[in-house]
Amino acid sequence: MMTIDDLRFGYGQRRILEINHFALPDGEALLVEGPSGSGKTSLLFLLAGLLAPQKGRIMLNGTDMAALNGRARDRFRGRHIGFVFQQPHLMAPLSVLDNVLVAPFCGGVKADRAWAVHLLEGLGLGAFLHRKPHALSQGQMQRVGVARALVHRPAVILADEPTSALDDAACAATLGLLQAHAKEAGAQLVVASHDGRIKGQFKTTLAVGGAR
Amino acid sequence: MNTMGLTAAYMRHNWQRTGYNVLLFAIGTALIATVMSLGSRFENSIDRNLHGIDMVVGAKGSPLQLVLSTVFAADVPNGNIALEDARKLEANPMVRAAIPMALGDNYRGYRIVGTTPAYAANYGAQLASGRMFGKSMEAVLGSSVAADSGLHVGEKFAGSHGLSPGGELHSQFPYTVVGVMEPTGTILDRLVLTPVDSVWYVHENDLDAPNHPTAAHREVTALLVKFASPLAVIGLPRYINKNTTMLAASPAMQAFRLRQLLGVGSDTLVWLGGLLMGLAGLGLLISMAEAVRQRLYDLALMRCLGATPARVVGLAVLEGVGIAVIGGGLGLAASVYGTALAAGSLMNGQLGFAPAGNGAMLAGIFGIVVALGLVGSLLPALRVYRLGIPQLLGSRS
Numbered sequence A: 001m002m003t004i005d006d007l008r009f010g011y012g013q014r015r016i017l018e019i020n021h022f023a024l025p026d027g028e029a030l031l032v033e034g035p036s037g038s039g040k041t042s043l044l045f046l047l048a049g050l051l052a053p054q055k056g057r058i059m060l061n062g063t064d065m066a067a068l069n070g071r072a073r074d075r076f077r078g079r080h081i082g083f084v085f086q087q088p089h090l091m092a093p094l095s096v097l098d099n100v101l102v103a104p105f106c107g108g109v110k111a112d113r114a115w116a117v118h119l120l121e122g123l124g125l126g127a128f129l130h131r132k133p134h135a136l137s138q139g140q141m142q143r144v145g146v147a148r149a150l151v152h153r154p155a156v157i158l159a160d161e162p163t164s165a166l167d168d169a170a171c172a173a174t175l176g177l178l179q180a181h182a183k184e185a186g187a188q189l190v191v192a193s194h195d196g197r198i199k200g201q202f203k204t205t206l207a208v209g210g211a212r
Numbered sequence B: 001m002n003t004m005g006l007t008a009a010y011m012r013h014n015w016q017r018t019g020y021n022v023l024l025f026a027i028g029t030a031l032i033a034t035v036m037s038l039g040s041r042f043e044n045s046i047d048r049n050l051h052g053i054d055m056v057v058g059a060k061g062s063p064l065q066l067v068l069s070t071v072f073a074a075d076v077p078n079g080n081i082a083l084e085d086a087r088k089l090e091a092n093p094m095v096r097a098a099i100p101m102a103l104g105d106n107y108r109g110y111r112i113v114g115t116t117p118a119y120a121a122n123y124g125a126q127l128a129s130g131r132m133f134g135k136s137m138e139a140v141l142g143s144s145v146a147a148d149s150g151l152h153v154g155e156k157f158a159g160s161h162g163l164s165p166g167g168e169l170h171s172q173f174p175y176t177v178v179g180v181m182e183p184t185g186t187i188l189d190r191l192v193l194t195p196v197d198s199v200w201y202v203h204e205n206d207l208d209a210p211n212h213p214t215a216a217h218r219e220v221t222a223l224l225v226k227f228a229s230p231l232a233v234i235g236l237p238r239y240i241n242k243n244t245t246m247l248a249a250s251p252a253m254q255a256f257r258l259r260q261l262l263g264v265g266s267d268t269l270v271w272l273g274g275l276l277m278g279l280a281g282l283g284l285l286i287s288m289a290e291a292v293r294q295r296l297y298d299l300a301l302m303r304c305l306g307a308t309p310a311r312v313v314g315l316a317v318l319e320g321v322g323i324a325v326i327g328g329g330l331g332l333a334a335s336v337y338g339t340a341l342a343a344g345s346l347m348n349g350q351l352g353f354a355p356a357g358n359g360a361m362l363a364g365i366f367g368i369v370v371a372l373g374l375v376g377s378l379l380p381a382l383r384v385y386r387l388g389i390p391q392l393l394g395s396r397s
Helices: A038-049 A070-080 A096-107 A113-122 A140-150 A169-185 A195-199 B005-014 B015-050 B063-070 B081-089 B119-122 B144-148 B196-205 B232-243 B251-304 B309-350 B361-381
Strands: A001-011 A014-024 A030-032 A054-060 A081-084 A155-161 A190-193 A205-209 B055-059 B094-107 B111-115 B127-130 B139-142 B177-180 B191-195 B220-226 B246-250
Touching: A001 A038, A014 A038, A014 A205, A014 B081, A030 A195, A038 A054, A038 A155, A038 A190, A070 A096, A070 B094, A081 A140, A096 A113, A096 A140, A096 B005, A113 B309, A140 A155, A140 A169, A140 B081, A155 A169, A169 B055, A169 B246, A190 B361, A195 B005, B005 B309, B015 B251, B015 B309, B015 B361, B063 B094, B063 B220, B063 B246, B063 B251, B081 B094, B081 B220, B094 B119, B111 B119, B111 B144, B111 B196, B119 B144, B144 B177, B144 B246, B144 B251, B191 B196, B220 B232, B246 B251, B251 B309, B251 B361, B309 B361
Parallel strands: A030 A190, A030 A205, A081 A155, A155 A190, B111 B191, B139 B177
Antiparallel strands: A001 A014, A001 A054, B055 B220, B055 B246, B094 B111, B094 B220, B127 B177, B139 B191
């Protein structure tokens, strides 16, 4: 369960986000839509506890992110949140498999290597486990990023424009994978995107950017 | 996936930068360690050789040469002094002990010193085998001489004329080895000791030897004097230099002059080594700053994946410390090996260098090197604390 109450966020006088009340039940997927600069990514970072709201409260699975101290927030994020970035942001010195395993390492949870391999194989990357990221195509890197977001079985999956750099086929595959895993794990999926191709795939949408 | 593995992966990935930093640290460390350890060996060796000798009395000439030729066995003597004069000085109440030294011959380049057992006793020499010399033509070998020549107790050898190898062999007057000494870390290790009588005997009876002396005018090369009272230092050397044909020199003072002569060089090297170390530290600072800049995305990503700032800083610091440990270790190893080599071949032959137990000094240098690596990587890594993760990971919407 995710609830947002009376949320205000901005930089200085510039108000970017204003959400009075929003709730997302467990196992539901949410599309955050809005034009560029509308605060979609800021909302994801707020949900991940990487930004602090100016006002308001965000509850994830009964935990108030704002009430946690920095260290506890880092731990909470490492355990319960999976983040898919717009850019894959892979670590160049590490193999594809290690790029996935770095998530539980950073989050301080036990790495499930077999599960990581299974995820990568499911994403069609079975042949690249021990290759470095530079050997991959953009779409393949993005899929490694997806595997990294899923490997520690997070309760909340946050994805920032996960499909904007992908062609139609890869776009459908990546989104399908995120939705399938979220459903299977009972995780909440929050996708921020202005990609018109995926709009029809979500029952729940939240529009941001109207509160300037 | 663990901290060490992750650090190693980054160091391997940027192997040129890693290698450059390791090299910088290794060279700086090696230079400092070598200079300091050679310096301390040199000081130690000088101090050990000076032990128990307040004054050296020999023929007129250069005081530095007199001290070098007797206490350090590193130069030719000024000449000889009459036994008669030496005896007179020995009887002086200001003199507690006077050890005679009669030089002139060598065995394979090791000096044969005609003296008394008191000379060996002054350096606390212990016998590894056999006994101390007693009769004429008996010889006790220093540890290096015995090891080099392979001579054992009971075997005979002939000395050759002069203080360096290649002189005329006194083959009809062989010495008998009666004892071998334990290593002392002094010049003693590289000497052959025999009674003064032996030296007289060889030279007075070898009619082939050039300008051979006679029993009527016996001479010794020098006397090593220990004062009866510290007050003797005020008057006795002055008296000898003014009123006799002999020269009195203070080995401590001459050694001080020697140190000053060589000190300029070794001080310069210490400064140079320090400068290199400083440059290595600065280089690490700059290149770690660059590395952190290149890794900002990765570090921000790790923060995003739940790593605490401390852990991320720790990773960056571990890399710097790793470089310092590897570079410092290589430098120390090179220095220890190089110093051992230099001490073995070059220095040992001249001044009786002993393997100095300077582990504490090396550990101190290593500690400083690692601290440099720590600070050099910590400063840039602290940027991670100021990181705006959202900005770095592309918050544009």
